[in-house]
Structures are given as C-alpha cells and as structure tokens.
Amino acid sequence: MVLLLRALARLVTFLLLVALALAGLATAVFSLGSGSGDFSLPGLAQLVHLPDLRDQVGTLLSSVEASGSPAAVTALASTGAVVLALLLLAGALWPRRERLVVLERASEGTLSSRRRALSRMAAALVEQTRGVTAVKVRVLPARRRGGRLLVRAYHSRAQQPQELRDRTRQALEPLTAPLPLRARVRPRLGTRGRRVE
Amino acid sequence: MSSQTEDSAAPRPARAGSPRSRLARVALQAALRLDEVGCGLAGRGRVWATVDAGELLPGVVAAARPDGRFDLELHLVAQWPVGSLDELADRARVDVQREARRTGLEDVLGAVAIAFEDVRELGASGEGTG
Numbered sequence: 479m480v481l482l483l484r485a486l487a488r489l490v491t492f493l494l495l496v497a498l499a500l501a502g503l504a505t506a507v508f509s510l511g512s513g514s515g516d517f518s519l520p521g522l523a524q525l526v527h528l529p530d531l532r533d534q535v536g537t538l539l540s541s542v543e544a545s546g547s548p549a550a551v552t553a554l555a556s557t558g559a560v561v562l563a564l565l566l567l568a569g570a571l572w573p574r575r576e577r578l579v580v581l582e583r584a585s586e587g588t589l590s591s592r593r594r595a596l597s598r599m600a601a602a603l604v605e606q607t608r609g610v611t612a613v614k615v616r617v618l619p620a621r622r623r624g625g626r627l628l629v630r631a632y633h634s635r636a637q638q639p640q641e642l643r644d645r646t647r648q649a650l651e652p653l654t655a656p657l658p659l660r661a662r663v664r665p666r667l668g669t670r671g672r673r674v675e
Numbered sequence: 676m677s678s679q680t681e682d683s684a685a686p687r688p689a690r691a692g693s694p695r696s697r698l699a700r701v702a703l704q705a706a707l708r709l710d711e712v713g714c715g716l717a718g719r720g721r722v723w724a725t726v727d728a729g730e731l732l733p734g735v736v737a738a739a740r741p742d743g744r745f746d747l748e749l750h751l752v753a754q755w756p757v758g759s760l761d762e763l764a765d766r767a768r769v770d771v772q773r774e775a776r777r778t779g780l781e782d783v784l785g786a787v788a789i790a791f792e793d794v795r796e797l798g799a800s801g802e803g804t805g
Contacts, residue, residue, distance in 0.1 A: 578790065582761060587746070587786040589764045595753065598794045602755055656761045 483569030490566055579619040581657045593617040593625075600627050600653055600661075607649045609637040611668040624658025632668035639665035695737045695745050696727035698780045702747050702787065703735040705774040706767045713754035716792045723750040744785035747771070752793045764789040 504522060511517035516525075523529070541548040579596060582589035597615040604613040612632040619625040631646045633639070646663045647654075654661050692700065706712050715734015717724040725732045736748040749767065757763060768787045775784040 582764070585786065586768055587788040589761060589789050591760060591791040592793060595791045595794045599753075599755070599757065599760075602794075652759055656759050 480569070480572050483565055484572070485569075487566045487569035491570070577619075579617060579625045579659075580623050581659075583623065593619065596625075596627070596653070596659070600629060600650060603649045603652060604629060604631055604646050607631070607642070607645045609633050609642050610646065620658075624660070627653070627659055627661040629661055629663045630666055631663055632666050634668060637665075692727040694780060694783050695739065696725055696732075697778070698745055698775065698783055699725040699732055699735045699737040699747065700727045701774045701778050701780060702737075702749060702771045702784075703732050705770040706749050706751060706789075708770065709763065709767060711754050711757050711763050712767065713752040713795050716750045716752055718750060718792070723748065740785050742785075744783050746785040747787045749787065749789045750792050751789065752795055753791050755794050755796050757794065760791060764791075 505519070508517065508519055508522040511519075511521070514520045538548070538552070542552045543549075577593055578590050579593060580588060580590045596617045600615040600617075601613050604610055604615070610631045610633055614630040614632075616628040617625055618628065627650065629646060629650070631642060633642050642665045643663045646665070647661055650661045650663075653659055703715055707715065715723075715732070717731070717733035721731070721733070723734055723736050725735050725737055734750045734752075736750075737745040738748070739745055749771075751767075753760070753763065767789055771787050772781070772784065775781045
C-alpha cells in the first residue's frame with residue numbers, strides 16, 4: 479500500500495513539476511511581448527481562456543453558496559481532494575523501511591547486516607531442521623538495534639507443530655543467541671509442492 | 676583514438692596511494708583472507724569502493740576523522756556456511772588491526788564498521804573481490 483502511495487506521489491509530483499515548468503516557460507515567452515496583442519501576457523490569458531474560467535468559477539461559487547445539489551457535490555469533491563492530498567503526503571513522507579539491521583555498536587565499530595543476508599542465513603539454518611519441508615523468513619529491523627525474524631516453517635502431517643517450533647528455534651540459535659535478534663516461529667502444514675530445495 | 680588505446684594498453688606506472696587508500700586496501704585484503712568472507716561489494720553506483728593506486732577496491736570505504744585517523748566501512752558478502760556473524764566480524768576486525776600494525780598504518784586506523792550485505796553459497800559468483 480505504502481509502495482503504491484509512494485509511486486503515486488512520485489508520479490503526481492513529476493506531472494505537477496512538468497506542468498509548472500511548461501507554465502513558467504509559456505509565461506516567460508509571452509512576457510517578452512508588450513501591449514495587449516496576441517503575443518503578450520493578456521494575450522496568453524485569452525489563449526488559455528482565463529476570463530471564461532473566471533466566469534465559470536464565479537458561477538460555481540455562487541451556486542455553492544446556495545443550498546442544494548451543487549453544494550453537496552462540491553463538499554464531496556473537496557473531501558475527496560483532502561483525502562487524496564493526505565494520501566499523497568503519506569506516500570511522500572512515510573519513512574522507508576530500513577534495509578540494514580544494526581547488530582552491534584561499539585567504539586571499535588558497528589556490525590550490521592542487510593535483511594536479505596540475515597533472512598538467507600536463517601532460512602539455511604531452518605532448512606536443516608528435521609521435519610521442515612520449506613521455510614520463509616522475513617526480517618524486521620528494530621528502530622535502534624537488532625530486529626525480529628519472522629519464520630514460517632512448513633512441515634508434514636507427521637510432525638507436531640510445537641516440537642517443530644522448538645527445533646526451529648534451536649536451529650536459529652547461532653543467529654539469535656549472540657545477536658539482538660528475536661525469532662518468531664510459526665509452523666505451517668506444508669502444501670503439495672513445498673519442499674526444501 | 677588509436678593513441679588512447681595504446682595508452683590504456685601500456686603498463687601503468689605504479690602510483691603511490693594515500694594513507695587512506697592504502698589503509699582501505701590493507702583492510703579489505705585482511706578481511707578477504709578469511710574463509711567465510713566471499714568478496715567485497717561495491718554496491719549500487721559503486722558507493723562502497725575506494726580507488727588505490729588506480730585500482731578500484733570494491734567493498735571498502737575510508738572516511739577521515741578530525742583526529743587524523745580514518746574510519747573504515749567494510750561491505751562484505753559472507754560465504755555460507757557461516758558460524759556466527761559477530762564472531763566473523765570480530766575476527767575480521769582483529770585481522771584488519773594486525774595488518775594495519777604490520778604495514779605501519781596503525782596510527783591512522785579508526786573504527787572498523789562491518790556490514791554483511793549478503794550471504795552466498797560456496798562457488799556462487801561474486802561482484803569483484805578487490
């Protein structure tokens with residue numbers, strides 16, 4: 479959702495900037511001329527039908543002042559515009575998820591790892607667990623240090639989920655014991671085709 | 676055009692690197708000597724790389740500190756199987772310090788930050804080992 483909003487915000491920003499650049503260029507070119515001919519700022523206003531627009535806006539504003547259907551439509555459209563603006567703001571300002579997990583900070587230097595590296599390590603460890611047929615790992619970095627490993631371990635019907643969870647936690651200890659990482663293991667009954675490669 | 680080709684084909688004279696770039700080279704070489712470190716990663720746009728004596732060293736960045744030392748960042752790809760990331764980082768740090776001492780660069784060595792960018796199986800292709 480946030481990715482979609484971010485892409486939408488970028489697209490709208492780009493289009494608005496293009497429109498602004500074109501408007502600025504047109505204004506600059508037409509300001510070279512003088513008087514009230516075609517090649518002047520009043521001429522540009524005539525060209526883009528600004529007087530007509532002023533009349534239409536005036537009509538709209540007077541109809542909005544009165545109660546009735548136009549007022550309701552305008553209120554609805556305004557609410558929609560506000561919501562859209564808030565969504566675009568969220569898309570532009572929502573903080574990106576950090577891809578780096580800081581594992582240790584010391585005077586000698588920091589130790590950090592990409593989420594992908596940690597998830598691959600965790601998956602490799604869990605795949606060696608007895609009874610696990612497939613595994614999916616997501617890494618969620620904490621704000622300051624460490625993070626969480628969300629492990630989905632698929633198993634066959636012959637396996638007890640609780641035992642599998644314990645074994646999987648044990649398999650992850652090379653990662654979770656020395657490093658500030660917490661593992662949440664969710665055993666799932668494997669479906670056809672899910673096998674450890 | 677042909678003269679340019681000839682120039683690039685001719686052996687380049689050895690250029691002495693700065694203490695910063697020499698430290699970066701020493702640190703990267705020390706880290707890469709570890710079995711569990713596959714290669715250094717230059718990253719997108721080669722932002723994690725240092726040029727020393729005309730050679731690009733992928734996976735190491737040296738940044739000057741006000742006290743005259745250089746903080747190092749090593750962006751490494753670990754090679755599976757890896758026992759423990761923190762032990763590996765400690766060993767890499769100790770090796771970097773030892774090599775800096777051996778090459779007379781100990782006085783300019785600051786903090787050594789280590790980032791594991793990926794984990795690869797043995798034999799998988801890497802992005803340059805510097």
